[in-house]
Amino acid sequence: MTQKYDLIILDFDGTIYDSHEAIYTAMQRTFHHFLPDHPLPTTQLTALIAQGHSPEVTFRALLDPATARAVFDDATWITTYRTLYAEHGHPLTRPYPAAYDLVRTLTQTLRIPVAVVSNKAVGALRAALQRDGFLAFIPEALVLGDGAFPRGRRKPDPAGFAEGLVPRLKAYYSAHGGGGPAWLEREGGVDMRRVLMVGDTITDIRFARNLGCPVCWCRFGQGDAAECEAAGPEVVIDGLEEFVGTVLG
Helix, strand or coil, X not given: CCCCCCEEEECCECCCEECHHHHHHHHHHHHHHHCXXXXXXXXXXXXXXXXXXXXXXXXXXXXCHHHHHHHCCHHHHHHHHHHHHHHHHHHHXXXXXXXXXXXXXXXXXXXXXXXXEEEEEHHHHXXXXXXXXXXXXXXXXXXXXXXCCHHHCCCCCCHHHHHHHHHHHHHHHHHCCCCCCHHHHCCCCCCHHHEEEEECCHHHHHHHXXXXXXXXXXXXXXXXXXXXXXXXXXXXXCCHHHHHHHHHC
């Protein structure tokens, strides 16, 4: 089989992991930790999770401007959120049933390198991937999350690829047997037509558009269906078990 892609980039939440309950629980606990008497706008929270926003953007959006000015501090709220996520959210974060077999097939059978790029904290990403055995197939260096992006520039900013992932790929191949593959060392840079972004929210689709690469939208994930469909992803799947046949076939 002639491979369509030289590299596949996977989002995490809502793509290879079912983590909606984990995110919702940790955000709810954080909100009530700082504002125990303030009602949580649950419908708005669900919509913000569907957008794939970072925690600080989500918390700010949940607060009216006066409350935000009075009580919201990025560092304090995010530190608390991550602590509560590790305690209450991590146990609720589980891979979709077909995720492990898909990653193993891509990397071991088809020999396509796979990276994970997510706006989730990099520590939480690595903890889940390590627990569930994914780091046997995805090098830890190719797991990018909040705290590992160059200059803090998260998706959909393309810097996460050009300034973050590409140097890590080159360093990884250099440390494991010499020069990188031809597609990585190509004059003029990586051919983005042969890189595939796989994700579930509009943030992932915008990331792909900013990179100039095709995107596979995971309709089963957390994203807003109408918004993502309107963005025109190149391919759509309703489950990871469809990926090899639909995307690579």
